Amino acid sequence: MNAPVENLTFKDFASDQEVRWCPGCGDYAVLKSVQKLMPEIGTPKEKIVFISGIGCSSRFPYYMDTYGFHTIHGRAPSIATGVKLANPELDVWMITGDGDGLSIGGNHMLHVLRRNVDMQILLFNNQIYGLTKGQYSPTSEIGTKSPSTPNGSLDMPLRPCTFALGAGAKFVARSIDTEAKHLTPVLKRAHEHRGASFVEIYQNCPIYADGIFDYIKDKKLAADARLVLEHGKPLLFGANNEKGIRMDPDALKFEVVTIGEDGVTEDDLVVHDETNKVLAQMLAGIRTPEFPEPIGVLYCHPETSYNDDVYEQIKSVRNTSSKADLDALLKSGHTWTVE
């Protein structure tokens, strides 16, 4: 399963279709990373299926030379669930955005995560509706001015990773569109995880929300704005890893500390544990400017997938019941013969 597919390169996963995102769109970078990852994951090309909803990012399947289904707005999780149930040997990748996955499709996202259907879910979060020309989205910050909110949006944004954890997701991660070195290993981890793997990707929309992630992408700001998570490692950040996150046990909250100040050492810092859900929820909740924002795998706690359980249950029913005989079924219950 994990041996590289022989002789295939990323080019073998690029379809003959002209990519039609806007120049400078973060989607290009994610597409490239995914195409490059494909030969490495070891799944035969014909068993890979990309399924998307509606929106800019949902055009993604057309550009992959695999099986693909560009479906309807918000419903990709349900279609993907049907695909995986019908043929669990397929390697299912779901592509969605903040509007598609968390607004119109929020209910399906909740349930695909709760059920833990084995697939990779890549949520491109650009905090805006791109394809419909720039309306604010459920992840837009309060005050976002858009054609539908000329005086600024009023409603509280949804935090995708917090949502996913709340829904019961067993794998939750976050990465950044143009940072292949970070994104690719995260996607690889997501693929290795059996069950629903949720990856939020900060994605820049150069037309309607340009620069909203500069605070974490800009090289000068990044060191203080991002917290790169590694399992078993202390939560360190800053240009020289001089800062860290400590738990205030009385208030049950994080605090930013500087190593060497007030007698703080690395031993005082929180150590990242991917299997700790409470920690994952705290990490999903912290934001700049008070805290750096975590990227990497926030939570990974494998349990059996829904599709495995479904097949297991069918197997056990078939093992314990009589042969599947339609004639016998038709003749079940009380019957009588008319001579």
Place this chain on the structure above:
Amino acid sequence: MSVVEDNININTHETTGVVVRFAGDSGDGMQLTGNNFTEATALFGNDLATFPDFPAEIRAPVGSTFGVSAFQIFFGSENVTTAGDQVDVLVAMNPAALITNDKDLVTGGLIIVDQDTFTDKNLNRAGYKSNPLEDGSLDAFRVMKIEITKQVVEAVKSFGLSHKFAVRCKNMWTLGLVMWLFDRSRDSTISSLKAKFASRPEIANANVAALNAGHAYGETAELPAGVEIYKVPPAKVEKGLYRNITGTDALAYGLIAGGQLAELPLLFASYPITPASGLLHALSAQKKFDVMTFQAEDEIAAVCAAIGASFAGSLGVTSSSGPGISLKAEAISLACATELPLVIVNTQRGGPSTGLPTKTEQSDLNQALFGRHGDTPLPVISTSTCADCFDVAIEAVRLATKFTTPVLLLSDGYVANASQPWKIPDFSSYKPFPVKFETNPDGFSPVNRDPETLARVWAKPGTVGLEHRIGGIEKDYVTGDISYDSANHQKMTDVRKAKIDGIAKFIPRQEVDQGNENGKLVVVGWGSTYGAIFQSVKRCRAEGLDVSHVHVRYLFPLPENLGELLGGFDSVLVPEMNTGQFVDVIRAKFLIDAQRLNKVSGQPFKISEIEAAIKELLEAQK
């Protein structure tokens, strides 16, 4: 007019048919009582039809009129196709059951009541100003006033049940009495009680004792004048092996059968809704067959999971009732655009909105034909009887796979819940229609078509060399790539329509169910009005009237010869449980001045209602 008006005579033992209705509180177990009586009657050899009629509330307040649950059965020695117009024997477990049902009773009919429930409180709650058992208002009927509660408590005393549990055996006591009245065997009920309460033998034994006590009461008690055992001889029916079947079970079995004939696994994805949930329950219990069931988070997810399954090479099936079908509409259009096989079952109920969830109606025909965005024609077929559900489900699978299209199957609450004896078909006589998946990469395009049927190739993920993308955006006629070209969109729309229109060449010609192929009047029906139309036409023909019956299974596309056939009649009458949806199709399609007969009361047509309309139309022709 009663079905058996002339036969039900208090001095006559033998009759060709009887209608019995059990009515009581929703917690009184009337459906269970009715089902047991049905089973005993089927085993006796009568032809029969049933009509369970229950409230939307699961446990409405005790004694309330809106909480009355009823089960009607019509059984006889001749062919029976409806649950009967008027009731010959009414079992009323309380005043509310009496006041809501006595208007349907034939003059001289028999009423069996539990006198113990006719308390001031219950009478008041039912809306009686005085006690009908005493004020003479039931003089037109024969009434058996029995202290059933008291009798039951006495009968089950030795089992040490609490008063509450003892009283619950009332339905079995009453069933025992009714079985005596019609000379039915109690054996099937006794064995089903023992199986049902296998882990609680004291409950099983108490119920059996109550059943026997009710029967013994009939044998020994001094009964009112004229109450005697009815003799309803077995019906003369075709030789073979029979069982009782509900529409829901027949549909479930038909879907399994269709999957086997197509050599495809099924993924049945649904969301609970009355009266369609029964199909989800029935199929969930058949996992040993190649059927997977998935209870989705909502109607949209259910249809989408089914579409996903079809994309992956299973046959996706989804099911709902009208309001749920509305929610699925966008996804059904996606299946039309991507030309994937899909079966959508609509078990119709009274609408609009929540409407009458437990009552029957045929008002989703327009939705089935037109209820989607864009030009999205798809085949619509309907089921006319419980037994018919089996064949119609197979046909839905055949059309969906042969023409790579969603198919809408219209059933309704009446067909779904009712039951009838079913001559068990010989499944080996059904012709398989195995699906051939595309496997050849040479010249492959996902939009390649069969030149004869115009069906698209079905290439499932996992097939080497056929990697391709489908989706809701319009696709090029040749390559299957995204295309916004205007001429191409015209061509794709035209070919999708031509494919569905062309199905008319692959379905049976419309036949006449009863009567001549031309004449003065034809009654045209579709769906569950079959039984009532059949009987009304039969009666009129017995009186020498020139009337025929045509029942249409294929509502879109229509059989090729339908227009010509209807054109051979002077008048066309279309009875429907809606405000006239199919009649408008007939009028628009064939420019025929078809007449409408409509009923949307939540109840099926009575035979007499259609009979009267036939006579009125024939009279007008003179």
